[in-house]
Amino acid sequence: MGVYILKRVGSVIPILLLAILLLTAMIHLSPVDPAEAYLSAAHIQPTEEVLAQKRAEFGLDQSFLTQYVTTVARLARFDFGTSYVSGKPVLDEVILRLPATLQLATTSLFLAIIVSIPLGFLAGIRKNGFFDHLSRVIAFIGASIPSFWLGYLLIFFFAVQLDLLPVGGIGSPSHVILPAITLALPLIALYTRLLRTSVIETMREPYVQFARTRGIRETVILGKHVLRVAIPPMITGLGMNLGKLLTGTIIVETVFSWPGFGRYFIEAIFDRDMPIIQGYVFLAALLFIGSSLLVDLLQLAIDPRIARKGGNRR
Amino acid sequence: MKPVLSVEHLTIETIADGQPLVQNISFQLAAGQITGLVGESGCGKTVTSLALLRLLDEKVIRQSGRILLDATDLMTLSDRTLRRVRGGQIAFIMQNPMSAFTPVFTIGHQLMETIRTHDQCSKREAKERAIEALLEVNLEQPDRILKAYPFELSGGMLQRVMIALAVCLRPHVLIADEPTTALDVYNQKLVLYYLEKVRATYDTAILLISHDLSVIAEMADHVLVMREGEIVEQADVFDLFDRPQHPYTRRLLEQHGLQAGGMNA
Amino acid sequence: MNVPLGRPRLLDRLSNQRLILIGCSVFLGLLFLAALAAPWLAPHDPYLVNLAVKLQDPSWTYPLGTDHLGRCTLSRLLYGARVSLGFAVLIFASSLLIGLLIGTLAGYIGGWVDQLLMRFCDGVMAFPSLILVLGLVGIFGPGLKQVIIALMLVQWVYYARMFRGLVMTLKEKNFIAAARVNGSSHWKIFRMHLLPNILPPLLVIGTLEMGWAIMDISAMSFLGLGVQSPGAEWGAMIHEGKSYIRTNPELMIYPGVMIMLVIASFNLLGESLSERFGMNK
Numbered sequence: 070m071g072v073y074i075l076k077r078v079g080s081v082i083p084i085l086l087l088a089i090l091l092l093t094a095m096i097h098l099s100p101v102d103p104a105e106a107y108l109s110a111a112h113i114q115p116t117e118e119v120l121a122q123k124r125a126e127f128g129l130d131q132s133f134l135t136q137y138v139t140t141v142a143r144l145a146r147f148d149f150g151t152s153y154v155s156g157k158p159v160l161d162e163v164i165l166r167l168p169a170t171l172q173l174a175t176t177s178l179f180l181a182i183i184v185s186i187p188l189g190f191l192a193g194i195r196k197n198g199f200f201d202h203l204s205r206v207i208a209f210i211g212a213s214i215p216s217f218w219l220g221y222l223l224i225f226f227f228a229v230q231l232d233l234l235p236v237g238g239i240g241s242p243s244h245v246i247l248p249a250i251t252l253a254l255p256l257i258a259l260y261t262r263l264l265r266t267s268v269i270e271t272m273r274e275p276y277v278q279f280a281r282t283r284g285i286r287e288t289v290i291l292g293k294h295v296l297r298v299a300i301p302p303m304i305t306g307l308g309m310n311l312g313k314l315l316t317g318t319i320i321v322e323t324v325f326s327w328p329g330f331g332r333y334f335i336e337a338i339f340d341r342d343m344p345i346i347q348g349y350v351f352l353a354a355l356l357f358i359g360s361s362l363l364v365d366l367l368q369l370a371i372d373p374r375i376a377r378k379g380g381n382r383r
Numbered sequence: 384m385k386p387v388l389s390v391e392h393l394t395i396e397t398i399a400d401g402q403p404l405v406q407n408i409s410f411q412l413a414a415g416q417i418t419g420l421v422g423e424s425g426c427g428k429t430v431t432s433l434a435l436l437r438l439l440d441e442k443v444i445r446q447s448g449r450i451l452l453d454a455t456d457l458m459t460l461s462d463r464t465l466r467r468v469r470g471g472q473i474a475f476i477m478q479n480p481m482s483a484f485t486p487v488f489t490i491g492h493q494l495m496e497t498i499r500t501h502d503q504c505s506k507r508e509a510k511e512r513a514i515e516a517l518l519e520v521n522l523e524q525p526d527r528i529l530k531a532y533p534f535e536l537s538g539g540m541l542q543r544v545m546i547a548l549a550v551c552l553r554p555h556v557l558i559a560d561e562p563t564t565a566l567d568v569y570n571q572k573l574v575l576y577y578l579e580k581v582r583a584t585y586d587t588a589i590l591l592i593s594h595d596l597s598v599i600a601e602m603a604d605h606v607l608v609m610r611e612g613e614i615v616e617q618a619d620v621f622d623l624f625d626r627p628q629h630p631y632t633r634r635l636l637e638q639h640g641l642q643a644g645g646m647n648a
Numbered sequence: 649m650n651v652p653l654g655r656p657r658l659l660d661r662l663s664n665q666r667l668i669l670i671g672c673s674v675f676l677g678l679l680f681l682a683a684l685a686a687p688w689l690a691p692h693d694p695y696l697v698n699l700a701v702k703l704q705d706p707s708w709t710y711p712l713g714t715d716h717l718g719r720c721t722l723s724r725l726l727y728g729a730r731v732s733l734g735f736a737v738l739i740f741a742s743s744l745l746i747g748l749l750i751g752t753l754a755g756y757i758g759g760w761v762d763q764l765l766m767r768f769c770d771g772v773m774a775f776p777s778l779i780l781v782l783g784l785v786g787i788f789g790p791g792l793k794q795v796i797i798a799l800m801l802v803q804w805v806y807y808a809r810m811f812r813g814l815v816m817t818l819k820e821k822n823f824i825a826a827a828r829v830n831g832s833s834h835w836k837i838f839r840m841h842l843l844p845n846i847l848p849p850l851l852v853i854g855t856l857e858m859g860w861a862i863m864d865i866s867a868m869s870f871l872g873l874g875v876q877s878p879g880a881e882w883g884a885m886i887h888e889g890k891s892y893i894r895t896n897p898e899l900m901i902y903p904g905v906m907i908m909l910v911i912a913s914f915n916l917l918g919e920s921l922s923e924r925f926g927m928n929k
Contacts, residue, residue: 229893
């Protein structure tokens, strides 16, 4: 099993290198001159001398390959450069804002899970029952509604009309409710359907029938045996869709003025703050690769078959 | 000999279009006797066995007739009482042992779960009973087996675990649905041996379902021949093989290369 | 239970499905027509600013009222449809072509070229489209043109995979050769063999992708990175309308409803099509 883990972790590296390659290539191709962008963001007059100096500083006059290697080396040290706007290291800016995003993301994820599991389970055990129809409606809305619009709808109803919750910003627990719900809805839509399908498939398995012949109570069969087998595929699906969560934070943070990394990214795009932009994209790539790795490792823990057979499933 | 299980006029049909799956069958299972149920696939053997435990989806099929276990008609029982019958008084052995147990729980967990569902006892007691039962079917290192997951055991071992489970609860009736089909010759012999042992030790009435006539010939005392939902012939095993009455029975014997009178050869 | 289920349920589902297919197609078709005919349908110039009539309620002159700059909301919605639907089709067509080229190339050549291209596609597919678009826009600068190009670059991978799969099965099955031996013309081969294999997944992926494109275009415009004022686009309208959420929430509600209806129709259509073509598990 250890070998499997090592191999899996190792496979991450070539993908990362490829991602950095693409990133460097795109910047190379970009019509935007980073030196110019920096100077305009820092409000310095872009004279020829200063431009040339900056270009040399950024290593823009070097060959593509050299740039690539330098970038890899820098990123390996977690040196993302310095923000054009604030002059502070990108890493510092990230660390400053990441906690807010993490708070929002984990709250949403938690919300999504505690709603999806019962809903998906109930939808699956009685096909075409009330919960099944409910899950279908929620799934449909969640997949079609633009999250920025949902956010404003919720603000309109709860903050403006009913004045129950704050319009935006951060601070108290009540500040996180609406953003978390907005972020969670598309997730709920997805996870509920995933679990439902998984439950339906599991219920067809022979061992469910055999449990009945053994005289086990139906609630135990469904709640213990079926659920336990049906959940892992949903977790895999969850892991594979962390992208939705990330995209969501960008939009939701903007709508609710939530001071997180996503909103900062958008500001950076407007400011043409290249290091921040690069940093975000790189971290996003890291997140995806990392989460798929995490999900695989989680599967290991949940499904004993994989662990004991050293990585082969069924 | 008073029958342990008496099936009277059992009829099963689909509610949607009234198509009969099992038509008006009647038979009895006596204590300590092995009754074989033969027929080609699709004749209704498995449907019958599930019906005895009332495990068919009653929203989709309609089941009528009487199923008398000792003096109680199973058709009249509530779900909760039926549950105690399943496993506790009528045990079931599935065709495919590899998919009989939930893959994410250990064998021990599932054995003890069954035991504790039927009898109030502590975890330790349940574990002891489980180990005892495993030893009865000569499964070595029962401790290791209890800790194992289903995918770690072979088909033959799992089949024996199922028999052990059946033994644990001392049921009156044991239904074995094609217990040998998924196994190799060696394990087939083992399974049949332990089935016979159960019969002999606990006087259990066994309903042995199989499409394999040689298994029936070897094990059964009494045989039921089923075709398209009906029992076309039932007889003592020797009579059936020596003097098959119904043309279908004769055809079955011929197909299996067993001539009438073969037992006397 | 190994007992057959009743028949009636299946028929129910089939007729429901047909209803959905027809309903969505009709709705989207009408919308397309409305978008095309916008210059004639719209009661006013969507860009005409007239502060004297700003923030008015619906009336005969302005069927859906006016926004904060006195522009007719209905006209802006109609022109917004032109942007969303028009570009969705453009993105569909161009990414289809690119995907066709690259997918066929990968499938035909095979070997390491194929492996490389497919790995690349896997990588792109792993990212949600919005992040990639944002990244590209971040590097190349904001603007509608950049957003459209970014979406094109992101969507072709799905079509590439599809065409590659097709080419590979064709290569193996050799039935083009067999058909030629039979004397079938090129056109017949195309119609009988290729189309039935390519049309279903194409339609399904196409409808779903168009829904996504519209979602992304409006999201980018909402963020201020796509269509910029004074452009009429649903996402941009929400961006502008949000400041008036207390007094005139309808400024934000109308465009949102449009976005949702359109995406929902595409989603429903795609799902029904995939069910109809038997592509579901």
